[in-house]
Amino acid sequence: MGKIVYVLPDGEQVIEAREGESLMQIAVQAGVSAIEGECGGEMSCATCHVWIEDDWAAKLRRPSQDELDLLEADDHYTDESRLGCQIKYSSAIDGIVAKIPG
Numbered sequence: 758m759g760k761i762v763y764v765l766p767d768g769e770q771v772i773e774a775r776e777g778e779s780l781m782q783i784a785v786q787a788g789v790s791a792i793e794g795e796c797g798g799e800m801s802c803a804t805c806h807v808w809i810e811d812d813w814a815a816k817l818r819r820p821s822q823d824e825l826d827l828l829e830a831d832d833h834y835t836d837e838s839r840l841g842c843q844i845k846y847s848s849a850i851d852g853i854v855a856k857i858p859g
């Protein structure tokens with residue numbers, strides 16, 4: 758067990774995380790309201806959009822072209838944008854900070 762820090766416009770939520778689950782799944786199960794995960798992780802909704810700072814992003818697999826295409830169409834797209842459903846939690850990223858646009 759580790760943790761993920763979700764940063765929302767009105768404060769932080771620190772959530773326990775299990776190996777192999779995505780940042781989207783963990784947020785939805787914990788009731789982080791700003792992450793919806795509408796498509797269930799099929800890369801078609803972008804309701805799991807998060808911003809990951811470079812230091813953490815360097816520890817992650819790079820986004821696929823499909824992930825980038827969906828993110829770039831979102832109003833909140835920045836260089837730090839990722840889909841939470843495409844990031845699997847592992848102990849290598851224990852404590853990762855995911856900011857939620859909004």
Ligand code: FES
Nearest residue numbers: 796798802803842
């Ligand atoms: S949950 Fe739909 S794109 Fe991530």
